[in-house]
Amino acid sequence: MLILAELTGRFGRVSIMAALAAFATRFVRRSSSLYALTVGLGYALAGFTFELLFFLPLAERLKGKTRKAYLLGSSVLSGVVALVPYLVFNYWMLGLYGFLAYSPRYVYSLVKGTILSFLGTLLGISLLPKLETWKSKVRT
Template sequence: MKKFSTRDIASVAVFSAIWIVSQTYLGPTISLLTGIHGVIQRFLGWLLMLVLARISGRFGRVTIMAMVSSFATRISRSIQIYSLFVGLGYVVGGLVFDLLYFLPKSKKGISKKYTIFVSLVSGVVASIPYMLLYLFTLGFYGFLVWFPTYAPDMVKSVILSILGTSTGLLILPLIETGVAYLHRK
């Protein structure tokens, strides 16, 4: 991992703060209005992962942002085993996003299709710790009974991750123009 610059640290701090504040204050309201849990965590989290990865251009920044955001939002809630496993999922999802995003070394850059693939895989992986918790607490047969009730929520979560990344792809040109402008000043 390359050395962190002051700009990297500031970017991780700002993006983490946006994710934390959004999860803490907007998340419950949006979940209540839409009836879908985790809209902010997935949509905004994956949008921020993409933007941070593109702006920093370096491995590790997304993982640190996911760790900071997950830790901060877990301590602001009641500490339940469930909450810790959900938080672990966001950390693992961020790590997988980071790994897959920076894996290809192409001079042309990363394609939109590949970026969506990264979002899909990291979105699925983010659900694994939560599913493992239920596997261990319910046992194998209990898990088999429970999983069909959870599968639609998992699909919604992955779709929200992909929508967040897709939105990030749409707004990245504007953000990159702004960042380039700031670098000229």
């Protein structure tokens, strides 16, 4: 998400990419329709959240370590947001007691997704200086 947002410099690209990727992978795997929609909605919301935070005027003024910390925080927040529709769907399907019984699984999923989101952004931050020359070519 970070590299796409940085290279294109336009709002909406990450959200569209996240939504298309999520829905395409869910339909290819032939999972249930409502489940696929909730997971896809989670990824789309995560992309939208990341873009909102990335394109804030405040974020454009940040430099150095402050910007890196802001991007990592934005990534963690978007990773958490990705799980919200899935949790709401499971609460609706299982009820309170079923949801509580499965809560260790949800906590594991939340921690795993957040760590992977953090690591992906950390990798993206390390690649950004190498991609600086591509900005002008992609944004035309």
